[in-house]
Amino acid sequence: MRTINLFKILLLLGVFGLFTACSEGEDDNITNLPEDPEVEAGTIAGIASASEDFATLVSALSAADLVTTFDSPGDYTVFAPTNDAFANLLNAENGISSFDDLSAEALDVLLKHHVVAGRVFSTDLSDGQMVETLAGTMLEVKITNGVVTVGGSQVAAVDVEASNGVIHVLSDVMVTTKALTIAQVAISNPDFSTLVAALSQAELVSTFTDANGEFTVFAPTNSAFEAAGITDLSAVAKDDLTRILQHHVYGGVALSTSLSDGQMIPTLANTKLPVSLTDGVTIGGGTVTAADIETVNGVIHVVDAVLLPQTIVDVAGRAGAFTALLGALSATELTDLFNFDGDKEYTVFAPNDDAFAAIEAVLPTLTTEEIARILAHHVVEGKVMASDVTEGAMLTSLAGTKLTASLMGGVTINGVDVVATDVEASNGVIHVIDEVLLPNTIIDVAKSAGFTQLLGALDATELTAMFNMDGDTEYTVFAPTNDAFAAIADVVETLSVEEIARILAHHVVPTKALAGDLSNGQMVKSLAGTYLTFDLSNGAKVNGVSITATDVMASNGVIHVVDEVLLPNTIVDVAKSAGSFTTLLGALDATDLTEMFNMDGDTQYTVFAPTDDAFAAIAETVEGLTTEQLKGILAHHVVPTKALSTDLQDGQMVETLAGTMLTVTIMDGKVYIDGVMVAAADVGASNGVIHVVSEVLIPASN
Structure with a gap:
């Protein structure tokens, strides 16, 4: 069974012995348990209630609603801790200062961990025997030189018979990790003292004390912290420490049986831990030395290394040569983009501190948005290793700009030397460059x-x-x-x-x-x-x-x-700048004709343009027109070719866009169109010519 294996692991680590309290004390008031209940004499509950030595046990049973169980008919074997045993538990370094520190579920498990179904007398016990408790946990019996221990606790008195079972008196409380929170397990084990101190400094202890949580903690030992060079926690910034610790935690329960080779476990730091089962079990590069330490709020797997996040930001931070880059990412709120493991990977061409120093006079003149754009110009979505790059390759950056690679005489990006390649991270890769790449759009x-x-x-x-x-x-x-x-x-x-x-x-x-x-x-x-x-x-x-x-x-x-602004000069532009054709322009808009005269194409036009006064003279008529009728009148003013005044001849008939005809009359040196005088001629435009008329030309059919 898995519980047996767990128990053996705990014994090998010396953990279990650390969960039993061995100091003396007689102050029962610190238990914060209810008053003793009414019970039947002769039952397990009755015998315990009748003895002052078991007052704490009885109060605990009452708090856990278990008194009735042991006051009723049945067959149980209870390994009963004395008041002193409970006092020792509460005085020990284990995160339990009173029974308020145990949830209802934890107290239930703790008490049932002391109970075996059926009557097991001392004569039934043998050295090495394993007995299963009502909590589903296993207790190992050891008999050495006549001294009996069960679950690591010495049996002080045996075979106290009751009507519904038998009692063996224990000198210590047997504590299963299943009755403790992750924090309490860690506090109980001196080999996690550095981990506990780190959690305390990062203000995370309460997170793992919460019995309602669900976590999987890959817990580094003290020697793991030493091997990582983390011996002085005060030298580690709180935010950095918090991130490292959260990188060891999955927000759910993952027993060893649920792990698979190549699996990626998401952490509270928004990073991922790779699982390898090829040579033992490794998580994020650390070897699991003890697995499946189940607790009230999750499970602990012991690892022999501190697991460090490996995102682009983490790798750059530990390299020590990218302080300016990291500062710029922080100032532009881009750090988070490269500081977690998600679905996307990135390639970062990372300028070193010397590269930023070379443009330190420019940086203060830039806005935050401009700096952010420069940084985005250094990043390509996707993981591009050096071996993936070919001569002349064009890479599109997050800024929407292009980065051109050259392999002639070494690797360069946009002409800048790549001085180190393929610095891998969990969410991409870094290539180091010795100049800041400035976008050049x-x-x-x-x-x-x-x-x-x-x-x-x-x-x-x-x-x-x-x-x-x-x-x-x-x-x-x-x-x-x-x-x-x-x-x-x-x-x-x-x-x-x-x-x-x-x-x-x-x-x-x-x-x-x-x-x-x-x-x-x-x-x-x-x-x-x-x-x-x-x-x-x-x-x-x-x-x-x-x-x-x-x-x-x-x-x-x-x-x-x-050295001058180029102003477009189409018929529409010229009419707008003249200022006396507002009504004409409005009519062109209303009939969707503006675009025709507002661009230069293969066709040029001659427009006989009525002034605002001309339109005002027939305002009532215009108001009664449909859009199509208005469109027809406007088209009647346009000839689809460019005709200067010198091109017109007396008596000439010209066809309009409407398919109607306009008659040209030249008299006394003046030009008339259908009898209306041209007030101003030959107003040039890029797509034709305008002749100003003082009346609106009405087609004969209208």
């Missing part, structure tokens, strides 16, 4: 170059993330300087977030175009759907704006610096 480059206005606008329009990570798309950004933004500060204040976002998108081409890739007259489409045209005839210009610096490289593209 368009945003990073712009920050270092001081483009504060551009960056602020990107933040305000939620476009930062697009240019702050390395993906499949690279970008060319024509970046206006702070002075360029200052020159249009009054204009920017009047713009909506969407309008600012469009202006910014007008500066970006969704491909990487170096200066050498550009040609005179070349037109490239921006993210806004507008065209950027290059003039290289006298310096480099884009849409007429000078490019003052080229080929500022970034990991996700390139920056060319411009």
